[in-house]
Amino acid sequence: MNHFELVQGSGGPELACEGVPLAKIAEAVGTPVYVYSSATLERHFTVLRDALTGAGLKDPLIAFAVKANPNVAVLRTLAAVGAGADVVSEGEIRRALAAGVPPDRIVFSGVGKTEAEVAFALETGVAEINLESEPELALVNRVAQQMGKRATVAIRVNPDVEAGGHAKISTGKAENKFGVSFGEAERLYANASNMAGVRPVGVACHIGSQITDLAPMEAAFKKMRGLVERLRAEGLSVERLDLGGGLGAPYFNSATPPAPADYAAMIARTMAGLTDIQFAFEPGRMIAANAGVLVAKVLHVNARPEGRKFLVLDAAMNDLLRPAMYDAFHDIRPVKPREGDPATYDVVGPICETGDTFTRDRALPPLEAGDLIAFMTAGAYGAAMSSEYNSRLLVPEVLVKGDQFAVVRPRPTYDDMLAKEQSAPWL
Numbered sequence: 001m002n003h004f005e006l007v008q009g010s011g012g013p014e015l016a017c018e019g020v021p022l023a024k025i026a027e028a029v030g031t032p033v034y035v036y037s038s039a040t041l042e043r044h045f046t047v048l049r050d051a052l053t054g055a056g057l058k059d060p061l062i063a064f065a066v067k068a069n070p071n072v073a074v075l076r077t078l079a080a081v082g083a084g085a086d087v088v089s090e091g092e093i094r095r096a097l098a099a100g101v102p103p104d105r106i107v108f109s110g111v112g113k114t115e116a117e118v119a120f121a122l123e124t125g126v127a128e129i130n131l132e133s134e135p136e137l138a139l140v141n142r143v144a145q146q147m148g149k150r151a152t153v154a155i156r157v158n159p160d161v162e163a164g165g166h167a168k169i170s171t172g173k174a175e176n177k178f179g180v181s182f183g184e185a186e187r188l189y190a191n192a193s194n195m196a197g198v199r200p201v202g203v204a205c206h207i208g209s210q211i212t213d214l215a216p217m218e219a220a221f222k223k224m225r226g227l228v229e230r231l232r233a234e235g236l237s238v239e240r241l242d243l244g245g246g247l248g249a250p251y252f253n254s255a256t257p258p259a260p261a262d263y264a265a266m267i268a269r270t271m272a273g274l275t276d277i278q279f280a281f282e283p284g285r286m287i288a289a290n291a292g293v294l295v296a297k298v299l300h301v302n303a304r305p306e307g308r309k310f311l312v313l314d315a316a317m318n319d320l321l322r323p324a325m326y327d328a329f330h331d332i333r334p335v336k337p338r339e340g341d342p343a344t345y346d347v348v349g350p351i352c353e354t355g356d357t358f359t360r361d362r363a364l365p366p367l368e369a370g371d372l373i374a375f376m377t378a379g380a381y382g383a384a385m386s387s388e389y390n391s392r393l394l395v396p397e398v399l400v401k402g403d404q405f406a407v408v409r410p411r412p413t414y415d416d417m418l419a420k421e422q423s424a425p426w427l
């Protein structure tokens with residue numbers, strides 16, 4: 001569920017985020033603009049945590065995948081209800097720290113950590129570094145010893161399951177770049193336990209994103225359990241099992257994602273009898289997607305004589321890349337719906353690329369130039385993937401709480417944009 005609903009405004013029904021009409025935010029901040037609901041963020045986190053603890057998983061570490069929505073105010077909102085952070089770069093570690101996430105709730109993942117990033121993570125005292133390969137194990141062992149430290153690490157395994165979803169966000173097949181095989185994991189874990197610079201505490205997996213079927217997760221988790229049991233049988237200590245993220249969000253055109261309670265029950269069932277282990281999770285999309293919308297304005301309704309009707313927006317693929325990159329579907333809702341018959345539109349942005357098309361042949365309520373629309377379920381991998389392509393200003397972000405709202409990433413000025421560059425001495 002989310003907190004974007006139609007409310008009765010002075011001029012008829014209009015879409016609001018919690019107690020704030022989206023039109024009011026658009027008027028104050030301009031468009032395009034991302035709007036996030038604190039209540040939805042908090043609710044998704046607590047529903048997941050309650051489902052996991054309710055299923056009997058004691059004190060799970062729920063590390064929000066920062067890459068889904070790295071806005072510091074969003075992270076602070078989640079940290080305040082107990083979220084940790086799953087990070088993949090020094091920049092994300094710094095964001096998590098700036099948001100008040102305690103280092104002992106930060107998990108550092110990613111296939112290509114640099115020496116400087118590893119050193120920064122060790123300096124910070126992050127809870128765990130998830131290692132994705134043998135060279136990375138060697139790197140962390142070396143850097144930690146140079147610093148006189150012992151790094152707490154987990155080995156990320158690639159469980160080789162087909163998770164469904166888009167090929168660009170599938171991560172759990174052997175052909176993907178992530179993690180090591182089960183055999184490798186056993187060997188690396190045993191090696192790591194004899195190294196002076198690392199202390200292996202567990203194993204991790206993450207099989208993909210926008211997963212709407214529990215079966216591939218269950219298959220992967222069973223294999224992970226088997227690995228934990230084999231490691232323990234070899235006399236190795238395994239204290240933590242990180243099951244990654246990947247639960248889908250409802251985008252309205254696809255299968256409904258599993259309920260957190262069903263996800264938790266599946267894990268409890270799969271892990272029944274496995275004792276003395278802390279479970280960790282790295283949800284991104286399921287927490288943030290439904291907690292955000294992108295509000296844009298209709299610039300033109302361009303009805304071609306041959307029949308196509310283009311809805312030209314002031315938002316473009318640089319603001320919301322998912323449709324161009326993953327053929328992703330976003331529900332589009334008018335902020336102030338008009339009466340009348342729906343029409344069929346191609347919804348496009350102003351960028352000079354055919355890829356700058358949000359959707360084709362979409363039936364929408366009647367819209368006119370100047371109307372506002374909202375791309376729903378845009379809180380994850382939305383602003384996070386935005387850019388200045390076409391020298392468009394970075395899209396601003398607004399956080400709502402109850403009947404208050406705050407600009408948490410202002411729209412830069414054109415001077416700000418130009419000030420980031422400098423000339424070459426010969427020019």
Ligand SMILES: *Cc1c(COP(=O)(O)O)cnc(C)c1O
Pocket residue numbers: 065067068086109110206208209210244245246247282283284285286380
């Ligand atoms: C992207 C990612 C996540 C989050 O995935 P979601 O589908 O947003 O839940 C979690 N863990 C790792 C290692 C990731 O790369």
